[in-house]
Amino acid sequence: MHSTSLYQQVKNVITPYVVEHKISFTVALSGGVDSVVLLHVMNALKTEVPQLQLNAVYVNHGLSEYANNWQSFCKKLCATLNITFYPAQVNIENKARTSLEELARDARYKALDHHSPTGSIILLGQHLNDQLETFLLRLKRGSGLQGLASMRQTRTLNSGRMCLRPLLNVTRQNIEQFADDFNLSHITDDSNSDERFDRNFLRGKVVPVLSEKFTGFEKSASRSISLLQQQQDVLDEYTQLDLAQSQNEHRGLSCEKMGVFSLPRQANVLRCWLGQFTRLMPSQKQTQQILLQGLTAQRDAQLLIQLAEGQVRRHQGYLYFVNESVTAQKEQSVTSDNQKLSDGCYLMSFRGEGVRSPFADEQVTVRFNCPQARIKPLKKPGHNTLKHWFKDAKVAPWLRANIPLIFYNEQLVFVVGHFVSAEHYEQEGIFWKIKI
Structure with missing residues (x-):
């Protein structure tokens, strides 16, 4: 892929949103080569699309001793390009049964959402190799169809704000070549070479071997992921129909209506139902426990199954998700x-x-x-x-x-x-x- 092709790829992704919404874009700027290239491409697009408004947010997790230096780099880069820059400082609190990477990711999305201008679409620099690493990580964990479908080009945050990944079909090699062609300065995160982390091990030891052995491996894997996403979309349509007929107005799940479904269908609807309340899905064993105890007990039987985040309880023939830590709704x-x-x-x-x-x-x-x-x-x-x-x-x-x-x-x-x-x-x- 030539530099012009990368430019056109980004343009093709974001142009429909400019035409439809005529709103601003916020680059999630880390200072790494991916986000730096994305920022420069978006800045160049402003000459073609006059209504395009651009700004950037750097999220400082404080996890690296160089975090403040990286923030300074991003601030100077934005000043040079005359792009509005927003720094965001976050604190990561360790939680049981949750990885530091996951905590940092959640904090990053919240900070990006909070500091981006109202109505702005957030642009993320994740690329094809990130997608492939995500797929392999989820394969290692034994994920199902939804997990193996990996990252989508669009994502909606809890607030309703949209995120886009314009580089998701571009390889890391093409991004690095673009940076070399235009002599773009960027930082290198020292932690990315620490192969104690699973993603870095895949990045340094596994994916290069696969790519060298099998020509076009990244693109072939990308096509497979795209097919998985299509299949998941079809499944989601049917699951939503099942959920609609099984759920009451208080979001309780009817044990009686669920009981007529096959076991795989029950498990699928259960996960979809839980997805309304938590991202942390139950284990396979917990899923079986909920279905066995919840759907076969007497109507007035009590049930309490503790999950990683919240509980599943039963009342009057319905399953309910209870999370006492959730903030009460306001008047x-x-x-x-x-x-x-x-x-x-x-x-x-x-x-x-x-x-x-x-x-x-x-x-x-x-x-x-x-x-x-x-x-x-x-x-x-x-x-x-x-x-x-x-x-x-x-x-x-x-x-x-x-x-x-x-x-x-x-x-x-x-x-x-x-x-x-x-x-x-x-x-x-x-x-x-x-x-x-």
């Missing part, structure tokens, strides 16, 4: 018929049997975790606290804090999925549902 005014909540779900309003419309002087809010709020539910005797009514209805304690509560001023009028205030009831009124 917000209800200003839309399709309002997004902080957990990513939508609070949707409909016309029908529910409560009367609010008066002009009544503010409508959605709140959470108000156990002492009082209400007289329709067809229930007397006023009492929400805690009382939840207990009466056998609502699991770990579900209660995340059930949306609709208030008119300070009066609780509707408990989504459970109670309607008898004092505000109207046959042709308003009611709310949660859309996942």
Whole structure:
């Protein structure tokens, strides 16, 4: 691949987003050859695409004694190119059963998201050899189809911000050749040569041998990964249909509906369901344990399986994921018929049997975790606290804090999925549902 081909490859990836969104791009700049080449290519593209806005973020993990020097290098490079530069300092806290590499990666994405301008698409410098190393690492770990599909060219962060990998089909050799052709200065991370790390071992000892022995090995592996991604996409479509018919409005997984699926299909839906709450999937043994105990027990049987992050519990024939460390949702005014909540779900309003419309002087809010709020539910005797009514209805304690509560001023009028205030009831009124 010539330098012009690399330039065209990046242009082909980012141009549709410039035309469609007309927004800025943020290069995740480490100072290494990959991100430096990406920054220079994007800067050159500004002459062809006038509406392209460009900036860069350097994430300083503090894990290397040279981290501050690398930050200074990136800052000077951006100043030379007249590109806005944002430094981001992060602190890595060690956690049990989590690798330092994974912690650093998570912190990096959060910092990139936080420091990038609003609406900006983040550009990552990962390339074809990174993709191949990721594939081999996941093969070593015994990953399934989803894991072996490796990295996608696009990624959406939890905040909804998009990330792009314009160099994902470009080899490291081509990137280094581009840097040589244009005499681009860059840094070399000393830790990349430490073969105690699995990725560095693959990079230094395994992939070069495969590439030398089998002509075009990187491109062939890339085609295989692309096919795996297509197959995963098809599987995801069917899995989403299974999940939609097996999940209630509180994101509980129906043991009864899951029970009609084959074992592989059950395991697939279970992983998809858990993926809504955590990236840390259960082991094969834990998956079998959840399915065996969860789907074969009596309807009122109790279940608690501890995972790396959170628990799977059972209540009234449904499986629930419980993570007590998750921050509670915040109160917000209800200003839309399709309002997004902080957990990513939508609070949707409909016309029908529910409560009367609010008066002009009544503010409508959605709140959470108000156990002492009082209400007289329709067809229930007397006023009492929400805690009382939840207990009466056998609502699991770990579900209660995340059930949306609709208030008119300070009066609780509707408990989504459970109670309607008898004092505000109207046959042709308003009611709310949660859309996942």
